[in-house]
Structures are given as C-alpha cells and as structure tokens.
Amino acid sequence: MANVTDWLLDDSPASRMQARLGRTYRIVLALAKNPLAVVGAIIVALLIVTALAAPLIATADPIAQNLSQRLLPPSADHWMGTDELGRDIWSRVVFGSRITLTIVLLVAVIAAPVGLVVGAVAGYFGGWTDRILMGITDIFLSMPKLILALAFVAALGPGIQNAIIAIAIAAWPSYARIARAETLTFRNSEFIAAVQLQGASATRVIGRHILPLCTSSMIIRVTLDMAGIILTAAGLGFIGLGAQPPLPEWGAMISRGRTFIVDQWWVATMPGFAIILVSLGFCFLGDGLRDVLDPKQGEKQ
C-alpha cells in the first residue's frame, strides 16, 4: 500500500500514465479533506448504488397495486407508507432513483459537451463567429429554463426522453457562456501562441489545448447544476409532462400525493425528501470540486 502511494505521489513520474494517475490521486486526496465534499460524494454514491441495485433494495414491486392497503402510514412493512393505489412508497422512491439518475446523466452528457464546444469555438475565433454563436446562446438564455423546457416538452410530447431533450436544450447555453469566458482568458496566452506557431490546426488547438482547460470549471458547474436539473425534471413530472404513470418518478409522485397532503403527508413528503437529499448531495460535491479543481488554486499547489 505504501509503495502504491509513493508511486502515485512520485515527484518524477516515469510515464504519462503515472503522471496522470498521480494527479488524479492528489485531487482525490484534496477532495477527501473537504468534509462537505465527502458528504456530497457519499450521497451521490448512494444514489448510484441505489439505482444500480434497485431490485435488491426495494421491498416490493414499485408498480404492484394493492387497493386493500392504500394510504397506509410508514410502518415496518411499508417503511415510507403506501400511496393511493396501495403501492409501497419506499420501493417507488428506490426505483425512482433510476429515472432521476438517467435524466441527470443524459442531460449532462448532452448539454455539457455542446455548451463546451460552442463556447470554446466562439471564444477562440471571435469576430462574427462569436457574435452569431453568442447571439443564439443569448436567445436561449433570455428565457427561464423551466419555461423553455416546458415549451419544448409541450411541443415534443410528454415522456422521459423528451423531458431529457428539453432540459438539455435549456441547459447548454449557460455552459457555452462559461466556456467562452474561460476561453477568452487564455486564447491570447503564450502557450496557445506556441502551439499555433508549431502549425496546429484550429481544431487541434481547441480540442487538445483549450477544452482541457475548460473542463474542470465545466465539471464543477455541471455538478452544481445537477440539483437544478433534478428539480426541473421533478417539475416537469409534477405537471405531468415528464415520466408518465405508472413510472415512479419523484416529481410525479409528489404531484399525486398533493391531494392527500393534509391527512396522508407521507405520500408527497417521502419523494420530496429524496429530491432534497440528492440535490443537496450534488451541491456539496460541486462545492467541494470547486475548491479542489479551481484553476487558480490548482496553480498554487
């Protein structure tokens, strides 16, 4: 173990692989020293484990109805009670984590790269390219995210896939803005001039030299935005434009529980807790990542 640590922290790595692993290890070490980040990482890890092992963790079928057991309060049999169709809320929350995780990951995978590339291209070329790309970005930015997502889902039709597409369309402009700002700070720096002088094409400069510098702030931003994405997805689910019944989507579950909020509080509250917990987890993790990955702090290390 000591050998592995020494190898990872070696001042003079012997290969690219060792240098890269050493850097990752240092980031993980710094992250582990940040208590909030650890809490966030644990929550996010729990979410992932729950989603992967949902059939093992859930105590019942999330869509099996049992009308003789409707609206039971939390008990040893039903840890979070049952809803108006007698379905076990705990199992529905557990299976709901799959939907939430899918939405969050797919939105991040679609929106972040698009925003990154648009922003970096606009920042690198400047001039008319910049004006046109940022004009389009501003049009999207000028509308509130939820309203924009709503409009797109309304146009595309309700459902998880369309919700994901709609949220991704609403999310990329802010990433483009960040990537552009970041690109502008070093587009005239000497290390970029040096690769240009070596004859590198614009694609190469952007892809291999500019984008790697934007990614850390992008990772931070996306992690912090995850909470917003979850809330937007839940919001779409709440008004019936997201996941369709009987899928156990947290927002839709709250929406159904709204009717019984006074007498059977657990129906709406339990999925609400799940949303809050996961959102908080992503926020904590994002904050911790910012402390560790912030380029300016990274320089000092």
Place this chain on the structure above:
Amino acid sequence: MTAISLKNLDISYGHTQITHGVTLDIAAGASFALVGESGSGKSTVLKAIAGLAPQWKGDIAVNGKPRSHGIDRGFSKMCQMVFQDPYGSLHPRKTIDTTLSEPLDIHGIGNQGKRVEETMAAVGLDRRFRFRFPHQLSGGQRQRVAIARALMLEPRILLLDEPTSALDVSVQAEILNLLKRLRREQGLTYLMVTHNLPVVSFLCDRLAVMRGGRIVEVADVAQLKAGTLVDPYSRELLAANKGHALESA
C-alpha cells in the same frame, strides 16, 4: 545567405500603426538583436515574422521565401519562437513530455520518445523532469522546456522574445550560456528582442536600435562594446543602460 529579410515593413494592430518602414537583413547563422525601450515596436516585429501579428504591409522573407500573413506548417519547421514569460508559455495541464511531443505529433514525426529525450538532454534538462507538470518546475527549468519545445522541429531560425527578462540573474546567465552553446552546436540563427544591452554584447554579433517603430541604427556589437554607436538616441540608450547597471550593481 539571408535568413530573415524585412523590407518596408509596416505592422498595425487595428487602426494603430506600430512600425514604420522597417528594413533589415539578417545573415544565416548570425545572432541579431533588436533593442529599444518598451513600446518601440521591437516585439511586434518578432510577432509579425512569427505570424502572430498578421496585419502588415511590406515584405518578409525567411530563408529567401516570402512569408504569408498567417501561420503555415512549412514555416513552423524553419522558424520557431521562445517567449518571454516561462510561466505563461507552457500549458499548465500538460506534462513536459506532452508539451514536447506536440510539435512532432502535429507534423506526424515518429520516434517521439527518443527525440524528446535527446532534446531534453540538449537543453540540459534531467530525464526525471519528463513527466512533471510545469508547476513542478522552476522558472529556469521552464524556460529550458520552452527552448526545447522550439527546437523539437529542428528549425534553423529562433526568434527570442526577451528570453531571460523574467528570470533571476543567476538563472539568466545559465539560459544565456545554453542559448550560446545551442547556437554553436546547431548553427542556429537568432533574432532576439531585448532591452538589456549586456545580454546583447554577450550573445549577439549585430544589433538594431528601434525607437517609435523605426530603426534608428544598425551596428556591430563591437561598436556597442566600444561605445561608438553613432545615433544620438542609441548613445542615450547605452548611457541609460550603464546607469541602470551601476544602480543595480
């Protein structure tokens, strides 16, 4: 043969014209210095030759071939540049190895590992620095990496933009010795921009004095050493530099 030839070069940034009719001939194998105070346009001339200041009128020829306004690959194999600030000229997220292999990668040159090691040895960098990141190196070591990067494509001409001004005095001497040795060993042509006249007498054999975007005098370094520069402004610069040297001594 002339390595770099400039004729009536007018360089502008936007609507501001920086240089006025700069005409220079630098022989192959020479070490030529452009001196002058800040804002005299000396760095701009270097950037125009390198292709980083594309807005110019006049003629630039490198190794007898007229230079286009942008950056082209053929040119990058002939002529490379070393920047002033070793802290800003290396990509902060790339290991020394990646930085040095990048030019080989761009030009599709193989056998990268061996070439990187050879060039590192040539600039006096120990092998153990190869997979470090720039922030794990000192200023002098970084500048050696920057020089190594410029040499990777084996250019005949090096443009040096105040290569030592951001370094400590003792490190400056090391880098200057390195540049002198590299030129001797590889028969390079240097065009260096500096405001430090002692550096000129150490490393160069000819110099041009610039003021307000014009060349006021071209002289041999012997004249600089003997203090027999002709133009009044050059003499003023020489006197100011001496005063400065005394002050800092």
